[in-house]
Amino acid sequence: MPDKFTSYEERAKRHPNPAAKALLETIVRKKSNLCVSVDVTGKADFLNIIDIVGPYVCLIKTHVDIIEDFDASIIDRLQELSKQHDFLIFEDRKFADIGNTVALQYSSGVHKIASWSHITNAHPVPGPSIITGLSSVGKPLGRGLLLLAEMSTKGSLATGSYTEEAVKMARAHRDFVIGFIAQRSMNGVGKDTADTTDDDFLVLTPGVGLDSKGDAMGQQYRTPEEVLRDGCDVIIVGRGIYGKGPSVDIQSVREQAERYRSAGWSAYEKLL
Amino acid sequence: MPDKFTSYEERAKRHPNPAAKALLETIVRKKSNLCVSVDVTGKADFLNIIDIVGPYVCLIKTHVDIIEDFDASIIDRLQELSKQHDFLIFEDRKFADIGNTVALQYSSGVHKIASWSHITNAHPVPGPSIITGLSSVGKPLGRGLLLLAEMSTKGSLATGSYTEEAVKMARAHRDFVIGFIAQRSMNGVGKDTADTTDDDFLVLTPGVGLDSKGDAMGQQYRTPEEVLRDGCDVIIVGRGIYGKGPSVDIQSVREQAERYRSAGWSAYEKLL
Numbered sequence: 215m216p217d218k219f220t221s222y223e224e225r226a227k228r229h230p231n232p233a234a235k236a237l238l239e240t241i242v243r244k245k246s247n248l249c250v251s252v253d254v255t256g257k258a259d260f261l262n263i264i265d266i267v268g269p270y271v272c273l274i275k276t277h278v279d280i281i282e283d284f285d286a287s288i289i290d291r292l293q294e295l296s297k298q299h300d301f302l303i304f305e306d307r308k309f310a311d312i313g314n315t316v317a318l319q320y321s322s323g324v325h326k327i328a329s330w331s332h333i334t335n336a337h338p339v340p341g342p343s344i345i346t347g348l349s350s351v352g353k354p355l356g357r358g359l360l361l362l363a364e365m366s367t368k369g370s371l372a373t374g375s376y377t378e379e380a381v382k383m384a385r386a387h388r389d390f391v392i393g394f395i396a397q398r399s400m401n402g403v404g405k406d407t408a409d410t411t412d413d414d415f416l417v418l419t420p421g422v423g424l425d426s427k428g429d430a431m432g433q434q435y436r437t438p439e440e441v442l443r444d445g446c447d448v449i450i451v452g453r454g455i456y457g458k459g460p461s462v463d464i465q466s467v468r469e470q471a472e473r474y475r476s477a478g479w480s481a482y483e484k485l486l
Numbered sequence: 487m488p489d490k491f492t493s494y495e496e497r498a499k500r501h502p503n504p505a506a507k508a509l510l511e512t513i514v515r516k517k518s519n520l521c522v523s524v525d526v527t528g529k530a531d532f533l534n535i536i537d538i539v540g541p542y543v544c545l546i547k548t549h550v551d552i553i554e555d556f557d558a559s560i561i562d563r564l565q566e567l568s569k570q571h572d573f574l575i576f577e578d579r580k581f582a583d584i585g586n587t588v589a590l591q592y593s594s595g596v597h598k599i600a601s602w603s604h605i606t607n608a609h610p611v612p613g614p615s616i617i618t619g620l621s622s623v624g625k626p627l628g629r630g631l632l633l634l635a636e637m638s639t640k641g642s643l644a645t646g647s648y649t650e651e652a653v654k655m656a657r658a659h660r661d662f663v664i665g666f667i668a669q670r671s672m673n674g675v676g677k678d679t680a681d682t683t684d685d686d687f688l689v690l691t692p693g694v695g696l697d698s699k700g701d702a703m704g705q706q707y708r709t710p711e712e713v714l715r716d717g718c719d720v721i722i723v724g725r726g727i728y729g730k731g732p733s734v735d736i737q738s739v740r741e742q743a744e745r746y747r748s749a750g751w752s753a754y755e756k757l758l
Contacts, residue, residue, distance in 0.1 A: 369613025
C-alpha cells in the first residue's frame with residue numbers, strides 16, 4: 215500500500231492497465247471523479263441523459279440489458295458521445311458465472327459488451343475462473359475488470375473473508391483486474407507479506423448521495439466526502455442526478471451533474 | 487427436513503409454488519430429472535438441440551444473452567417446443583445486482599426473461615433485496631427462483647456461512663424461492679430451531695458428467711448417482727450431451743440425452 219495519498223495524476227503515470235490509465239487521465243483532465251449510472255429503460259432517455267451529463271463525468275455506467283428498444287445504433291451513438299464528451303464506458307454487467315459462460319456473455323449475444331465497454335465488473339464468487347474467462351476476451355482489447363469486493367445493500371454477503379478472497383484474486387490477476395466496486399480502499403487487504411509489490415486498485419463506489427439516505431429496495435447512501443476519505447476513487451451516482459420522474463429536465467440534470475462533480479472533486483482536493 | 491426420502495410425486499402434490507409444482511410433475515410424467523443446458527451462440531443450433539433433447543428432459547436451461555442472432559422469434563419457438571415436448575424453461579441468468587436493477591433486468595430489455603422463463607436464478611450476495619426485487623416481477627407470474635448456494639468451480643467463495651446465509655434467505659422467502667443451484671440437499675442448512683416448518687427445496691446440480699472429470703476453465707464433474715445420493719433433484723448436463731464440435735449430430739445428441747435421462751432416473755429409483 216502506498217504510504218501516503220497519491221494523486222490521480224501520479225497514479226495515471228504508472229498504471230500498467232490501459233483502461234485504468236485512461237480513466238485516471240480522464241479524471242485529471244476533466245477534474246471529475248464522477249460516474250453517472252444511467253438506469254433507464256428507453257433508448258431516447260438513455261442517450262439524452264448521457265449527452266447532458268457527459269461533460270461532467272469521467273465515466274458512464276450502463277445497464278444495456280434493461281433497455282427495451284436496444285439495438286446496435288445505441289452503441290454507435292454511445293461511442294460517439296464518449297469521444298465528444300471525453301468519458302469512458304462501464305457496463306455494470308456483474309458477471310457471475312463460470313469461465314466459459316462469462317467469456318461468451320462478454321463477447322457475444324446481442325450486446326457484445328467487450329467490443330465497446332472499456333470497463334466491466336464481475337462477482338468473485340465463482341472463483342478465479344471467472345477472471346480467466348473474462349480476461350481471455352477483454353485483455354487483448356485493452357479492457358479492465360472490477361471485482362465486487364463489497365456491496366452497499368443491506369445484508370450483503372460480500373464481507374469479511376469473502377472480501378479478502380476477492381482482493382487476493384485481483385492481486386493474482388493485476389494485468390486485467392484494475393480495482394473494485396467497494397466502499398473503501400482495498401489496497402493491502404488480505405495481503406500476503408511476501409508480496410512487496412504496491413497495490414494500486416481503483417475503487418468505484420455506488421450508494422453515494424448528497425440528499426437521501428436510502429431507498430425501499432435496500433440501497434444505502436453516503437456522501438462523496440465520506441467515501442473519498444475511506445479511500446474510494448470514483449463516486450457513482452444515478453437517480454440523484456436525473457431524478458425519479460418519467461421525464462428528463464435538462465437544466466436540472468445538468469445542475470445536479472455539476473453539483474456532484476464539484477462535490478466529488480472538492481472531497482478529493484481536501485485529501486491532497 | 488423430511489425424515490425420509492420423499493418421491494418427486496409426493497413433493498409435487500404439496501409444493502405451494504406453481505413453478506416448482508410444475509417441474510416436479512413434469513419429472514414424474516416424463517421419468518426424467520434431466521435438465522439440458524444449451525450453451526450455444528447461434529439461433530439455429532439452439533433451437534435444433536432443444537428440439538432433439540426435448541423429449542428426454544424436464545427442463546431446458548438457457549443463456550439467451552449469448553445468442554448472437556437473438557430476436558423475439560426465438561422465444562416464440564422456444565415456448566412452442568416447451569409445450570410440444572413438455573418441459574419447463576430455466577434462464578440461467580444468475581442475477582446479482584440490487585433490487586431495483588434486477589427487477590428491470592428480469593422484466594425488461596430485449597430478453598424480457600420473466601415473460602417466458604418459468605424458473606430463473608440469482609446469487610444471494612447482495613442480500614435479501616435481490617429476492618424482493620425479483621419477486622416483485624416473478625411472483626405475480628407464477629415464476630420460481632433458485633439461489634446459488636454453492637458453485638461447482640474451483641475456488642468458489644459460496645461456502646460455509648455464505649451457503650448458510652443463502653439458505654436462510656430462501657427460507658424467509660419460501661413463496662418465491664423454490665430451491666438452489668447446489669451440490670447437495672440444502673434442507674435444514676443454517677436452520678433456526680424455532681422454525682418447525684419442513685423445508686422442501688429443489689436442488690439443481692450442474693457439473694454432472696458420465697465421462698469427463700473437468701475442463702480447462704475450472705468446471706468439475708460428478709456422476710448422477712453421486713449427486714442424487716447427496717440430495718440433488720435435477721441433474722444439469724451441457725456439452726456432455728451435444729458435444730463440443732461446431733456441428734450437431736442428431737443421432738448422437740438423442741442417444742446421449744436418453745443415456746443421461748436413464749442414468750438420472752436410475753439413480754433416483756435406487757433411493758426410493
